Amino acid sequence: MGPKNKKLLFIASFEDASILRKFTILFLVASIIPMVLLYYIYVQNNQHGHIGIASINFTVAMVLMVLGVLVGFMSMRSLLQKVINISKENSAALGNLLSPDTIKELNQGENEIVILSRSFSAVTQQLEENVRSLELAKKTLHAVMSKVGQGISNMENIDTFLELIVETMTNALNGKVGTLLLLNEKKTELTLHAVHGANYDVKKRLHLKFSENSPLFRVIKDKRPAIISGIFLQNTHEPQLSQFFGDTLLCVPLIYHDRVSGVMTLSKPESTDENALKEDLELVFNLASQTAVAIENSKLNSDIEKTYFETISALALAVDAKDEYSRGHLDRVSQYALMIGRGLGLDDEDLNTLRDAARLHDLGKIGVPDEILKKQTHLSDEEWVIMRRHPQIGESIIKPIRSLQHLCDPIRHHHEKMDGTGYPDGLKGEEISPLVRILCVADVWDSLTTERSYRAKKSKAEAISVIRSMKAHLDQDIVDILLEELK
Numbered sequence: 001m002g003p004k005n006k007k008l009l010f011i012a013s014f015e016d017a018s019i020l021r022k023f024t025i026l027f028l029v030a031s032i033i034p035m036v037l038l039y040y041i042y043v044q045n046n047q048h049g050h051i052g053i054a055s056i057n058f059t060v061a062m063v064l065m066v067l068g069v070l071v072g073f074m075s076m077r078s079l080l081q082k083v084i085n086i087s088k089e090n091s092a093a094l095g096n097l098l099s100p101d102t103i104k105e106l107n108q109g110e111n112e113i114v115i116l117s118r119s120f121s122a123v124t125q126q127l128e129e130n131v132r133s134l135e136l137a138k139k140t141l142h143a144v145m146s147k148v149g150q151g152i153s154n155m156e157n158i159d160t161f162l163e164l165i166v167e168t169m170t171n172a173l174n175g176k177v178g179t180l181l182l183l184n185e186k187k188t189e190l191t192l193h194a195v196h197g198a199n200y201d202v203k204k205r206l207h208l209k210f211s212e213n214s215p216l217f218r219v220i221k222d223k224r225p226a227i228i229s230g231i232f233l234q235n236t237h238e239p240q241l242s243q244f245f246g247d248t249l250l251c252v253p254l255i256y257h258d259r260v261s262g263v264m265t266l267s268k269p270e271s272t273d274e275n276a277l278k279e280d281l282e283l284v285f286n287l288a289s290q291t292a293v294a295i296e297n298s299k300l301n302s303d304i305e306k307t308y309f310e311t312i313s314a315l316a317l318a319v320d321a322k323d324e325y326s327r328g329h330l331d332r333v334s335q336y337a338l339m340i341g342r343g344l345g346l347d348d349e350d351l352n353t354l355r356d357a358a359r360l361h362d363l364g365k366i367g368v369p370d371e372i373l374k375k376q377t378h379l380s381d382e383e384w385v386i387m388r389r390h391p392q393i394g395e396s397i398i399k400p401i402r403s404l405q406h407l408c409d410p411i412r413h414h415h416e417k418m419d420g421t422g423y424p425d426g427l428k429g430e431e432i433s434p435l436v437r438i439l440c441v442a443d444v445w446d447s448l449t450t451e452r453s454y455r456a457k458k459s460k461a462e463a464i465s466v467i468r469s470m471k472a473h474l475d476q477d478i479v480d481i482l483l484e485e486l487k
Contacts, residue, residue, distance in 0.1 A: 024077075035066070158298040159193060165291055166264070167196040173280045175266040179244050181208065182254075182262035182295070183220070190216065190262065197267075198243050216251060220260050225252040225285045227277055248272060252284045254292040261295055264288045308401055309356075316363040329446055334358035336442035336482065343481040350435060357410035357439055364394030364411075388423045391415055414439045417473040437475040441467075441482055444474060460486075 162180050170178035177197035181190040190208040192200065200206075211217060215228045228249040246267030254262045266284055268277060316330060337354040346354075365373060368390055372383050379387060395412040398404040413427060413436045420428030432440075448463040458466065467479055 158295065161294060162194040162291070163196070165287065166194040169264070169266060169284060169287055170196045173266060173268075173283065175250075175268055176246055177244050177267045179265045180254075180262065180291070181216070181265070183260065192244070193262075195244060200244070215249075216263055216265075219251045219253050219263055223253055223255060223258075223260060225250070225281050225288075227251075227281060246270075248277070250277065250281050250284050252281070252288040254288050254295065256289075256292040256296045261292055264291065302403070309404065312363060312397060313359055315366055316360050329450070330359050330362065332446045332450070333361065333439070333442045336445055337438055339485045340438045340442060340478060340481050343485045344438075344478075353406055353410070354435060354438060356404075357407050357414075357435070358442065360394065360398065360407060361411050361414045361439060361443065362390065362394070363397055364390030364392065366397075367393040388415070392424050409433055410436050410439050414443055416440065418475060419472040422473070432475075437478050441474050441478045444470070445482060 166178045166180050169175070175197065177195065179192060179196075180194040182193050183190055188209070192206045192208070208214070208216065215226070219226050219228075228251050229247060244267070245265060248268045248270055250266040250268065252264045253260045254264060264284060264287070266280070268280070272280075334355050337358045338351060341351045341354050368387055372379065372386055375383070391412050391414060395408050398407055398411065410433075413422075413425065413432060416422035416425065416427040416432050416436065417440075418429060418432065418437075420426050445463065445467060448458050448466055449460065451457045464483060467474065468476070
């Protein structure tokens with residue numbers, strides 16, 4: 001190694017030296033130079049016969065200088081030692097904030113000043129990262145609260161909450177794709193109900209056929225969560241389901257009272273640590289347990305509401321059967337309303353609303369005395385007051401049931417008229433919803449074409465003439481659709 005390289009190596013070694021070592025070297029150099037210079041002057045003066053410095057004086061001066069140097073050295077060294085201790089305490093404190101790799105990188109240099117500088121830089125970066133994490137957490141919280149708000153406003157639909165649960169789980173655990181699949185009643189297949197992290201149309205309701213070899217069904221059978229690697233879907237007619245399941249999959253059964261209703265899955269990146277996977281699996285299992293309770297409660301509520309609907313439907317049919325002249329009226333109005341709805345191209349949801357509203361539209365007549373319902377002559381003004389209450393009575397019967405709220409409008413307003421002369425609210429024109437207008441036309445058509453206690457039924461031609469003349473009362477565009485469908 002050449003002199004130049006040795007010199008560069010010495011400089012680099014000195015630069016990386018600890019601050020205490022640097023101070024010691026520099027202080028000794030700075031202290032020795034004046035003492036050597038003083039000694040040199042003393043020797044030169046004595047050798048040339050000049051008036052020399054007395055030995056005793058020189059010795060005292062040297063002793064005092066050495067003592068001064070030692071006092072200065074010890075004082076400065078004590079001060080620097082405090083700086084070094086602060087650096088060590090700082091490193092110990094950083095161990096709770098920074099990763100071991102980062103701490104190791106910070107301590108590569110021996111110079112405490114360098115270490116302090118790097119530490120402050122690392123702490124600043126960590127603080128900035130924490131701020132970014134807090135901002136992200138804030139945005140995530142806002143998104144979750146927004147979803148919860150949507151869920152609360154649509155509490156009759158459990159799917160809204162299932163989607164919220166899957167989305168929150170996927171985001172919180174840094175998953176790639178989260179899913180929730182429910183078993184059918186026969187326990188023969190799983191239906192995909194909620195997905196986050198992949199494109200999926202919930203209306204498609206993709207199905208996964210039961211297979212003893214499928215890892216998903218093994219989890220259901222064993223009733224235990226599992227971490228599945230290299231999952232393959234078998235015996236399914238929906239191969240596109242594979243996009244929802246990754247190579248590393250957390251799979252957890254939905255269990256309530258030892259009964260499995262489905263599974264929740266979360267695909268994780270392949271690089272995820274094994275311990276982290278186990279922790280996430282436990283979190284998903286706890287979440288799945290609560291989700292299973294929510295699903296079961298939803299089923300119970302649905303069963304109760306279904307029973308209630310069937311009960312009040314039976315009541316409506318009982319009222320319908322009271323009067324031999326109007327018997328079968330509910331079924332016929334339902335047929336006409338569906339006929340118009342299909343002619344207008346309404347979707348299944350609106351068609352179901354029309355069907356159910358037609359079956360229940362005269363439910364309120366249960367509160368009307370039989371002598372008025374069966375009266376074979378025209379009603380008096382007092383009797384009409386009582387008869388006109390039946391739409392409100394009908395609405396009050398179904399209003400307490402959340403899942404039947406959509407029927408309140410057609411049941412309450414099926415006697416409204418386009419010119420505002422109807423009852424009970426005197427709605428006019430666009431104030432009357434399209435479904436109510438359809439029900440009004442269907443109701444009037446059946447009344448015209450069936451025998452009544454106070455008049456004979458009209459022929460088709462007569463009924464068409466009458467219903468065409470009711471331009472002030474009925475939406476004639478809907479009348480056109482009915483007559484077109486009746487041809």
